[in-house]
Amino acid sequence: MSVVLNNPLHRKLRMALIGGGGGGFIGRVHATAAQLDNRAVVVAGALSSNPDKSKQTAPAFGIADERAYGSYRELLDGETELPAEGRVDFVSIATPNHTHFEIAQAALKAGLHVVCDKPMTNHVAEAEQLAELVAQSGSVFALTHNYTGYPMIRQARAMIEAGELGEIQAVRANYMQGWLCGMELDPNAPRGVWKADPAKAGSGSLGDVGTHAFNLVGYVTGLRATQLSCLMRSFHPERPLDDYGHVAIKFDEAALGMIIFSQITHGRLNDLTLEVDGTKGAISWRQEDPNQLVVQRTGQATQTYDRDPAAGYTNELARDACRIPAGHPEGFFEAFANVYRAAFDDMARHAAGEAIDSRCTAYPNVHDGVEGVRFIAACQASSDVDGQWLPIA
Ligand SMILES: NC(=O)c1ccc[n+]([C@@H]2O[C@H](COP(=O)([O-])OP(=O)(O)OC[C@H]3O[C@@H](n4cnc5c(N)ncnc54)[C@H](O)[C@@H]3O)[C@@H](O)[C@H]2O)c1
Incomplete structure (x- = not known):
């Protein structure tokens, strides 16, 4: 037997990847895990701190030239100018630790959902600010403590x-x-x-x-x-x-x-x-x-x-x-994808007009990030x- 997968949104969520270019490790894992269940597709990216490298790496992630951005700021500006039915739904942050806060903060302020790698920030005050911002925005925030999956x-x-x-x-x-x-x-x-x-x-x-x-x-x-x-x-x-x-x-x-x-x-x-x-x-x-x-x-x-x-x-x-079924090994990617899958369920609920309780999630959330x-x-x-x-x- 295999477990039936559900997609309440009836469309793929549009993902922007930040980081992962030029041989970056976990960005590639985020892209694979997010797309494993056919519930999301990477459509935009700011893959490196170097604008040229960012654009050069984009084709390897299937990102079209016009949505291969030179920086996360360009990405947020470019995407928020697009009509709502075309712009990205969420950003995944797979960059060095010191950049998580500013990218997550800007993405939440732009009205996007966020999936962020750990540790959530480098300072407690920043982590607490993100928790406040998630509460104010009502957006979904998942932290990829993937072993929980x-x-x-x-x-x-x-x-x-x-x-x-x-x-x-x-x-x-x-x-x-x-x-x-x-x-x-x-x-x-x-x-x-x-x-x-x-x-x-x-x-x-x-x-x-x-x-x-x-x-x-x-x-x-x-x-x-x-x-x-x-x-x-x-x-x-x-x-x-x-x-x-x-x-x-x-x-x-x-x-x-x-x-x-x-x-x-x-x-x-x-x-x-x-x-x-x-x-x-x-x-x-x-x-x-x-x-x-x-x-x-x-x-x-x-x-x-x-x-x-x-x-x-x-x-x-x-x-x-x-x-x-049992006996076919499942591993790192599947566990990682389980964090994404639960976050996608909340993004679908959010799209249906339901309020998301950021403390009560099936995935590690912004409050777990603060604790970390x-x-x-x-x-x-x-x-x-x-x-x-x-x-x-
Ligand atoms: N969940 C996990 O199991 C796991 C595993 C490894 C790393 N991590 C976390 O993931 C993050 C990245 O780690 P890594 O090992 O992939 O590092 P890495 O050095 O392999 O990759 C970092 C990537 O970020 C890009 N980058 C750097 N600054 C950027 C910016 N301002 N804008 C856009 N892209 C930028 C780099 O080009 C590179 O592609 C870290 O926070 C780390 O703690 C998590």
Whole structure:
């Protein structure tokens, strides 16, 4: 069996992509994921900070010359001059961290929906301004914490919400990479040079991968982190930004959490793991093996749940996140597309005149973005005072 896909809008949404030109990584992923279910089409783009590169790359995304813009400002000006039935519905922001705020703010002010990559902004005040703007505009705002889109992550979330693990006592999320090991910084690298610049990246591994782990903990458990103690270091000889850290977390319930993020662990690729301990059972999941969820209960054999939309044990939230029958692997693109799919549902509701509750969404939203930026700021402040416990505010 395969899951039936729905498109309440009965037309494709028109997407503008910002970033992704000249070998940019995640812009291409946004374009693929957004178009996976045939509910959107990339029609416009400002793909690079260099106007020539931006226009040169546009054909590779299927963007016509007249909608290949030299900058995001040109794009917003050009698109808002078009009749409503032709202009883009939303922009996807896949640019370096320091540009997210100004692009998202301008797109919301232009009346467009926004899909933005993480971390949402480099400063808490900017993140809070975006949340206010989303509330005022009524537009849809989705943040691509794409790991929330995996069916077995959704399975875990629904199981915890239904009380199947009992009370949650402890959560551990680690995001381990090793790509900085022995890496010499190359100022002419085709992509990602900005990641070593504090003024652009805002943080190192913390914002790059630690925020994904933090978001996943909240998404799966529903727990709200209130205080943290963080120690992080920059072990790279030339790079001034953090590349390893651990964060102890207290939640508003009695639960405790621990997050470790690393980009200096030899041999690790995208090793994001999540473990949750409850009074009735424990679960564990690994991003590099995303179609399986391990469930353990004392005295019982270990169970492995497969991503199987036809299996009796799969809950509705997980089933709705699957596209194809079990055994055919689904992965990164499909999970990413699930964030888009849920945002498209809200864009369709918005087009039908329904008000969107920006706090209550099936995808990571602007408020999750604010939490993520507050998390980064609190980790940096705590690490600066040798791991002192601080509120996440
Ligand atoms: N969700 C995820 O899994 C994930 C993965 C990687 C990166 N990211 C995030 O995505 C963003 C981009 O990261 P990346 O790894 O793709 O970086 P990258 O360096 O590979 O690509 C950045 C792209 O932005 C373009 N760009 C830069 N400034 C621009 C501007 N002002 N206007 C238009 N385009 C501009 C560049 O030309 C390039 O195409 C970052 O915020 C990063 O944190 C998210």
